[in-house]
Amino acid sequence: MPALSYRMLNIGGLPAGLLGLEELFAELYDAGYGPADENLHKALIAGVKKHNFIPAPALPEYGRALCMEYARYCRQKRSGKAAAARDYGTWRGYPREQIPWFPTIAPELCNDCGACLDTCAREVFERDENGHVWVAEPFLCLVGCCFCKSVCEPKAIHLPGQEILKNYREKM
Ligand code: SF4
Ligand code: SF4
Known part of the structure; x- marks a missing residue:
């Protein structure tokens, strides 16, 4: 099998x-x-x-x-696009999916303005069929980046603190 x-x-x-x-x-x-x-x-x-x-x-x-x-x-x-599993690569030698760095959106604060979607160059955000913005690809997020958070006027985006990254030492 x-x-x-x-x-x-x-x-x-x-x-x-x-x-x-x-x-x-x-x-x-x-x-x-x-x-x-x-x-x-x-x-x-x-x-x-x-x-x-x-x-x-x-x-x-x-x-x-x-x-x-x-x-x-x-x-x-x-749409004819392949819906294949992605390889998210590594960060400091760790599989990217082991690094809990990605945005989350507080739905009660988000007004679906799309500023985060327009700002992020990594295709982390998408709109669903109802027009709501959501975090579709969390592990495409650039570790350590905070761009989207800074453009979100209602402060609906949360990201971890930079200090959590100290737990991941460079793997040789
Ligand atoms: S920038 Fe903030 S309010 Fe606008 S869609 Fe993104 S999360 Fe929602
Ligand atoms: S933190 Fe940066 S890379 Fe990650 S979703 Fe926001 S803008 Fe995109």
Whole structure:
């Protein structure tokens, strides 16, 4: 049996590594699930649980993040863009996905102005089908950068403090 794909998702502002996500998305897409399908949420959670542990209190956040990611997958498929797992590279010798440096957006403060999206050169932000800005690719974020935070007038963007980076010494 081929090895399952592995990728990180931004679940409620925290990185979570998931096995088999690409295979699950492809299976649901081929089965005709659209982003607005009423059974999508249940199918995603059941599919992810086959290979991953989801703590019960985190189920709503997982459901929300998985539905958003699946909607993005469908957009990419329909536009003909390959929805392939990305290689995020390394930082100071550590896999990029191990560095918890990326923006999170406080939805109650964000007015979807798009300033962060226009400022970031790394395609970290996207708009969903309802026009809401979200952090679609957290691990494309440049470690140590704070640009988007400085242009967000309602102060909806949070980033970690620079001091956390001291925990990651250069790997030889
Ligand atoms: S700049 Fe701030 S308010 Fe504007 S879309 Fe980005 S997060 Fe939302
Ligand atoms: S911190 Fe910099 S690289 Fe990261 S999302 Fe914001 S603007 Fe983009």
